[in-house]
Amino acid sequence: xxxxxxxxxxxxxxxxxxxxxxxxxxxxxxxxxxxxxxxxxxxxxxxxxxxxxxxxxxxxxxxxxxxxxxxxxxxxxxxxxxxxxxxxxxxxxxxxxxxxxxxxxxxxxxxxxxxxxxxxxxxxxxxxxxxxxxxxxxxxxxxxxxxxxxxxxxxxxxxxxxxxxxxxxxxxxxxxxxxxxxxxxxxxxxxxxxxxxxxxxxxxxxxxxxxxxxxxxxxxxxxxxxxxxxxxxxxxxxxxxxxxxxxxxxxxxxxxxxxxxxxxxxxxxxxxxxxxxxxxxxxxxxxxxxxxxxxxxxxxxxxxxxxxxxxxxxxxxxxxxxxxxxxxxxxxxxxxxxxxxxxxxxxxxxxxxxxxxxxxxxxxxxxxxxxxxxxxxxxxxxxxxxxxxxxxxxxxxxxxxxxxxxxxxxxxxxxxxxxxxxxxxxxxxxxxxxxxxxxxxxxxxxxxxxxxxxxxxxxxxxxxxxxxxxxxxxxxxxxxxxxxxxxxxxxxxxxxxxxxxxxxxxxxxxxxxxxxxxxxxxxxxxxxxxxxxxxxxxxxxxxxxxxxxxxxxxxxxxxxxxxxxxxxxxxxxxxxxxxxxxxxxxxx
Amino acid sequence: xxxxxxxxxxxxxxxxxxxxxxxxxxxxxxxxxxxxxxxxxxxxxxxxxxxxxxxxxxxxxxxxxxxxxxxxxxxxxxxxxxxxxxxxxxxxxxxxxxxxxxxxxxxxxxxxxxxxxxxxxxxxxxxxxx
Numbered sequence: 076x077x078x079x080x081x082x083x084x085x086x087x088x089x090x091x092x093x094x095x096x097x098x099x100x101x102x103x104x105x106x107x108x109x110x111x112x113x114x115x116x117x118x119x120x121x122x123x124x125x126x127x128x129x130x131x132x133x134x135x136x137x138x139x140x141x142x143x144x145x146x147x148x149x150x151x152x153x154x155x156x157x158x159x160x161x162x163x164x165x166x167x168x169x170x171x172x173x174x175x176x177x178x179x180x181x182x183x184x185x186x187x188x189x190x191x192x193x194x195x196x197x198x199x200x201x202x203x204x205x206x207x208x209x210x211x212x213x214x215x216x217x218x219x220x221x222x223x224x225x226x227x228x229x230x231x232x233x234x235x236x237x238x239x240x241x242x243x244x245x246x247x248x249x250x251x252x253x254x255x256x257x258x259x260x261x262x263x264x265x266x267x268x269x270x271x272x273x274x275x276x277x278x279x280x281x282x283x284x285x286x287x288x289x290x291x292x293x294x295x296x297x298x299x300x301x302x303x304x305x306x307x308x309x310x311x312x313x314x315x316x317x318x319x320x321x322x323x324x325x326x327x328x329x330x331x332x333x334x335x336x337x338x339x340x341x342x343x344x345x346x347x348x349x350x351x352x353x354x355x356x357x358x359x360x361x362x363x364x365x366x367x368x369x370x371x372x373x374x375x376x377x378x379x380x381x382x383x384x385x386x387x388x389x390x391x392x393x394x395x396x397x398x399x400x401x402x403x404x405x406x407x408x409x410x411x412x413x414x415x416x417x418x419x420x421x422x423x424x425x426x427x428x429x430x431x432x433x434x435x436x437x438x439x440x441x442x443x444x445x446x447x448x449x450x451x452x453x454x455x456x457x458x459x460x461x462x463x464x465x466x467x468x469x470x471x472x473x474x475x476x477x478x479x480x481x482x483x484x485x486x487x488x489x490x491x492x493x494x495x496x497x498x499x500x501x502x503x504x505x506x507x508x509x510x511x512x513x514x515x516x517x518x519x520x521x522x523x524x525x526x527x528x529x530x531x532x533x534x535x536x537x538x539x540x541x542x543x544x545x546x547x548x549x550x551x552x553x554x555x556x557x558x559x560x561x562x563x564x565x566x567x568x569x570x571x572x573x574x575x576x577x578x579x580x581x582x583x584x585x586x587x588x589x590x591x592x593x594x595x596x597x598x599x600x601x602x603x604x605x606x607x608x609x610x611x612x613x614x615x616x617x618x619x620x621x622x623x624x625x626x627x628x629x630x631x632x633x634x635x636x637x638x639x640x641x642x643x644x645x646x647x648x649x650x651x652x653x654x655x656x657x658x659x660x661x662x663x
Numbered sequence: 664x665x666x667x668x669x670x671x672x673x674x675x676x677x678x679x680x681x682x683x684x685x686x687x688x689x690x691x692x693x694x695x696x697x698x699x700x701x702x703x704x705x706x707x708x709x710x711x712x713x714x715x716x717x718x719x720x721x722x723x724x725x726x727x728x729x730x731x732x733x734x735x736x737x738x739x740x741x742x743x744x745x746x747x748x749x750x751x752x753x754x755x756x757x758x759x760x761x762x763x764x765x766x767x768x769x770x771x772x773x774x775x776x777x778x779x780x781x782x783x784x785x786x787x788x789x790x791x792x793x
Contacts, residue, residue: 096744104744187741192748192783199752207760241763249759266667271723271734275666290674294701307762330693378674381701382681385694395689599741604731 106191109596111198112177113494116487118202119169124565125209126160129153131558134518138551140539150535151220152212152239158223159243162343163250164205166479170346171257171292172201174486175285177494179261181589182282184270184607186599189263190256197256204249211239211246219243222533224336225306227317227328232310244307251300254342258292261285270588272607276370279587279610280356280363283370284349287377291338291345294381299335302328326393333384341380343475345373347482348413351435354485355417357585358432359424362611365416372409372416379406389458396455403453410446414439429583430504434485437512438477445473448523463533466526469519476515484511484564491571492578496594499571507563514556521546521553586611664716664725671709678702745786751779 096104102114133153136144145153180188188194211218216237221230225243228234265278265286278286306328308314315321317328356363363369383402385394417439426432448470452458461467484507491499525546530537537543581590591613592601605616614621682698685691723733757772 101744103749104746106742106745106748186738189739191741192745195745195748196751199749200755203752203756203759207756207763238763242760245759245762249756252755268738269724271729271731272727273724274727275670275725277727286670290671294704298697311762327693330691331697334694334697374670374673378677381678382685382698393691395685395691398685398688598743606731607729608727 106187106195107598108176108180108188108191108194111194112173112175114198115168115176115201116173116494118198118205119165119173120565122160122164122205123169124561126157126165127558127561129157129160131554133157134551134554136535137537137547140541140544141536143536145535147535148217148220151222151533152218154533155219155222155243156208156211159208159219159247160205161475161479162223162339163247164201164208166343166475166483167254167339168201168250169479169483170343171254171261171285171288172197174350174483174490175261175281175288175346176257178490178589179282179285180264180268181493181592181596181600182279182587183265183268184273184588184601184604185264185268186601188260189268190260193256194260197253197260200249200253200256204246204253207242207249208246211242214238214242224332225328226332227306227309227325228319230306230310230328231318241307241310244303244310248300248303251296251303254292255296255300258289258296261289262293265289270604270607273588273612276367277607277610277612279349280352280366280369280373281346281349281587284345284352284373287373288342288345291342291377291381295335295338295342298331299339302331302335305331326388326391329388329391330385333387334381336387337384338377338381340471340474341377344478345377347438347478347486348373350482350486350489351438352417352420353585353587354431354435354489355420356611357489357583358429358435359421359426360584361420361424362586362609362614363416364419364422365412366610368412369416372412375409376406376413379409386453386458389455390462400453400455404450407446407450414443429488430499430501430508431485431489431583433505433508434481434488437508438481438485441473441481441512441515442477445470445475445477449474461526463531464526465522465530465532468532469522469526472522473515473519476519480511480561481515484508487564487568489583490589491568492582493589493594493596495572495575496578497571497575498578498582500567503563503567503570507560507567510556510560510563514553514560517553518550518557519553521550525550581613581617584614584617586614588612591616664712664719664722666725668709668712668716671705672713673705673709675702675705675709678705742786745783747779747782747786750775750782754779 102110105111132145133150136142136150176188176194180186208218214237217239219225219235219240219242221235221240225240230240265282269278305314305316309317309323313321315323317323317325319325352363352369379402383399383406386399386403388394389396389399421436428436448466452461452467452470488499488504491497525543528541528543528546530541530543578594580592580594582594583590587610588604588607589596591603591605605612609615678698678701682695682702685698686695689695723729726733754772754775754777757768757775759772761767761769761772
């Protein structure tokens with residue numbers, strides 16, 4: 076692993092110091108996107124671990140027939156909270172609150188997010204919502220137990236009474252607002268705070284995907300918030316929006332929920348597509364193959380994902396089958412373009428397999444498998460047969476685990492040096508990857524078969540006569556491997572933090588702007604920015620003699636970048652000949 | 664500014680088409696209305712950006728040959744730290760929680776949220792910290 080250009084010697088005439096409070100007060104009052112991003116990352120990882128533990132209880136229960144580890148009611152609470160924590164509090168916020176918050180301003184060359192105080196408010200609403208959701212377990216009736224989709228009429232005051240479900244409703248509303256604010260913030264940052272020369276079609280793919288995700292959040296989350304307010308009204312002030320008795324329509328809930336829910340699935344996937352794209356390009360030491368194709372594929376996936384919501388409702392008999400089936404099939408096209416480009420990015424590159432790259436390649440394989448079964452499910456006749464069975468459970472776990480955990484861990488390992496200035500331990504990371512990769516298949520492949528054998532979702536026990544025992548045992552064994560893998564990664568993060576190995580600014584010889592600043596970045600991010608003439612400005616700067624491939628935007632490559640500019644910051648940068656020549660940069 | 668406008672306008676146009684298609688195939692109201700809303704979400708900001716992009720000079724970040732010096736100067740004013748988002752967050756959570764455990768928490772929530780709104784405004788005027 077080569078270290079790119081040495082850190083430039085900074086001769087700052089005045090440089091911006093942070094004059095804020097320290098300690099806990101700093102954590103509470105900071106509006107710095109890096110502090111908020113770290114808070115988001117840590118909080119969402121805590122929720123991830125809690126939800127993972129619930130999954131372990133669920134799998135342990137299912138490892139034996141007629142099991143009595145937990146009773147039916149607690150089992151319902153566990154799978155509801157497992158889903159809710161993973162989807163509302165981990166997969167989304169980890170991407171758009173944690174990684175994006177930290178990385179998007181850096182990749183744009185911006186000093187902060189566009190609205191720093193709104194950003195802080197997002198975090199506090201998210202934390203408040205998360206604590207309220209978990210707090211449901213402390214109520215007399217227990218936590219919400221109607222599944223993370225809260226279908227009417229199961230979610231009304233008669234079928235699921237009590238404070239726990241109400242706390243769930245309130246929590247989803249709060250985290251919904253938090254997500255909306257973050258979406259606004261990301262879009263405004265990308266639109267208004269890019270560095271000079273960083274045109275839209277030079278943004279790293281991660282930032283592009285986060286922009287599209289932000290817009291998707293603005294499309295989807297307001298619908299959820301509105302639906303959930305109406306659900307509360309139904310439960311408490313007798314509004315009968317989702318009840319037949321009062322003239323309402325229960326299936327309206329499904330329409331509203333899935334109009335949020337399906338874009339949400341892509342809100343959870345697109346950021347991780349972006350991470351994987353950046354990681355593959357960095358570790359293949361090549362520009363992204365088909366850059367514009369990637370961007371258009373992202374936009375098409377986002378657009379199509381908002382027109383397929385009723386494919387979750389085929390069996391209700393109220394969905395327009397041909398329309399939603401066709402639209403769902405169409406999503407395979409831009410996703411296929413993405414896969415083609417990912418493989419093209421790696422093709423004939425100088426690939427090395429550090430931990431982030433392993434996770435990224437692992438993502439390609441597992442997500443492909445989950446995606447292909449999604450295409451099967453888009454066919455109404457097949458969906459009628461396996462709806463609400465473990466086939467569907469296996470499908471969405473492969474997709475979501477593939478993106479949020481494989482993709483998420485790729486991002487976590489990739490950017491950990493940027494977050495902390497420390498390297499993670501390679502051996503632990505690789506061990507974690509292989510346990511996860513094996514555990515993943517052992518957990519979820521048997522679930523497909525269980526689904527085809529007719530095992531329904533959300534059952535707390537089954538009789539030995541069904542013949543589901545062996546496959547369930549296998550799946551549980553795989554789940555324990557996944558637990559081990561995640562534990563290894565958590566240990567890795569802690570060990571790397573407490574026994575630091577300095578990473579330097581650009582340990583991966585990466586290509587994009589976030590690696591141009593120090594690790595961790597200073598207050599307001601940049602003392603200096605390389606000239607931006609392509610979508611990988613840092614690579615151009617660090618490798619001026621590198622024969623450049625066509626970079627997707629048609630501009631002739633420049634040799635030996637000229638450093639011009641006037642500002643308060645003066646730096647000395649060793650030139651390509653090795654002699655130090657004094658140059659200036661802007662302090663944007 | 665043009666690319667930003669085109670992205671949003673494309674969203675508007677796409678959902679306009681899908682909305683029309685969906686309505687005439689299904690006559691289902693809730694989905695059509697949501698698609699209509701999504702179309703407006705693309706068209707409203709998109710046309711505003713488009714209108715502006717034709718009236719303003721390209722910004723340094725829109726110019727592929729911009730020098731870094733073009734972006735020199737004050738980018739924007741960023742608060743260094745502020746207690747008010749935390750206060751507002753606690754206030755909002757208290758107001759939300761009042762829907763579950765009774766309306767007394769709302770009174771605490773409204774006091775905190777009101778204080779936070781005043782605090783943010785005051786802070787923005789004098790540009791202070793904490």
